[in-house]
Amino acid sequence: MNQISDFSGMDWSRLSTFSSSCRAFSKSNRFDVKKGGNIFFNGDEYAFVFQILDGVVRTSKTLPDGSRVILSFSYPGDIVGLSDKPTHCSDCDAITNATLRIYTKATFYNLVQNDPDFCRLFLKFTTKEISRMQDHFVMISKKSAPERLALFLCDTMERERITAGDPIKLSLPMKRSDIADFLGLTMETVCRQLSRLRREGAIEFAKSKLITVLQPKKLKAIAENQI
């Protein structure tokens, strides 16, 4: 009944061409991508759907003028690569080394339609994804730069926390410009706000990708309220 491993109809040759940066790829339904490697490009034929098993993945759109919007950072369990058109309309890249489960489009849709458990998971993911995007709208439409940064750190705390107790250490695997394009700000503004939070004692960092949160409550207050 479980069709996850039914890949008899899969066009492996196509896959290898469009995803040249795969480190390992066998007839299992998983593959690894190195840090910085691509999963699919805007314009690629929409043939596969992916689930993150390990690592962090970035989905983005680049505009004609060269500016870029990051739609999501995806973590283990998340699904990437759904499209409502015959091609992908975004780029998808690995921010860290990552492992993905891969489904042919047909297999994925079959599972959603015929496997009630899979369908339930998909429904849950979808409604959660829509909900997440809605919250993101609110942020981008209404929040100030300090609020956005604080909110971003709070959200990341829930997913990337390294240590359990106080002080909280978190990994920010993405670049400053990635954060900027995700929050709808410029890289400079992101830097300034992080510096401000550091100056005020809410956070500290020696390496730019490893942040220690000293005052999580202060961070939450800034995120919600505008202090």
Added chain:
Amino acid sequence: MNQISDFSGMDWSRLSTFSSSCRAFSKSNRFDVKKGGNIFFNGDEYAFVFQILDGVVRTSKTLPDGSRVILSFSYPGDIVGLSDKPTHCSDCDAITNATLRIYTKATFYNLVQNDPDFCRLFLKFTTKEISRMQDHFVMISKKSAPERLALFLCDTMERERITAGDPIKLSLPMKRSDIADFLGLTMETVCRQLSRLRREGAIEFAKSKLITVLQPKKLKAIAENQI
């Protein structure tokens, strides 16, 4: 096999309390809402899913400080009211008189999981909705005020066009402040940009909710390019 009309488990009394503005409501799976009427409130128990049959519906979130974000304007065929939590996390109101089909949550989820045709429609709607939201992100993150207005008018042209040929007339049933909260701008900026488009001859309007597009190409150029 078709369970659309299976409403045996429905709690009608609950519905009448939370949706007091229903004009007509019988044991059919449809109901009418008057212009301005509410469909659900933020915090309401998540018990129903709705499909728009006629009219235009607005889904919004209001922040603690009173400001508001409009997540979508929904048109016939669209689904509203999905939530990943036990309660609704947004308000939903009718902008015009509207007719909705109503599903209990259980019925809706059953249909998605057990009726392949329904599932296919749902999948299509969902991926399209995610795609629409992604485009909206790009707009809110990167586009200038003139671009946003032009883009909004272009999108609306595809859904609300009243006349077939040139000149194109379109109905903007929502208020200026609704447009503003949808585009991530203020009401004043929306007015100014519409006035500017009128001054430049791209559009004209005598009544604020009925716009004539004189130069659709110019509108598209502004939306894409920044002229």
Added chain:
DNA sequence: CGCGCAGTTGAACCTAATCAATGGTGGTGG
């Protein structure tokens, strides 16, 4: 060790928000 890119900080500018005033319109009640 040095090159190049990521990150940080400063100064000037610019766009849209805010504050404020006025004009218009639709709906209601006398």
Added chain:
DNA sequence: CCACCACCATTGATTAGGTTCAACTGCGCG
């Protein structure tokens, strides 16, 4: 039916917050 009232829409003046442009630092990797 008309007059009034409340709300919506428009326009102007000022301000603020974030972008842009520019210089400099520092880290990582060959």
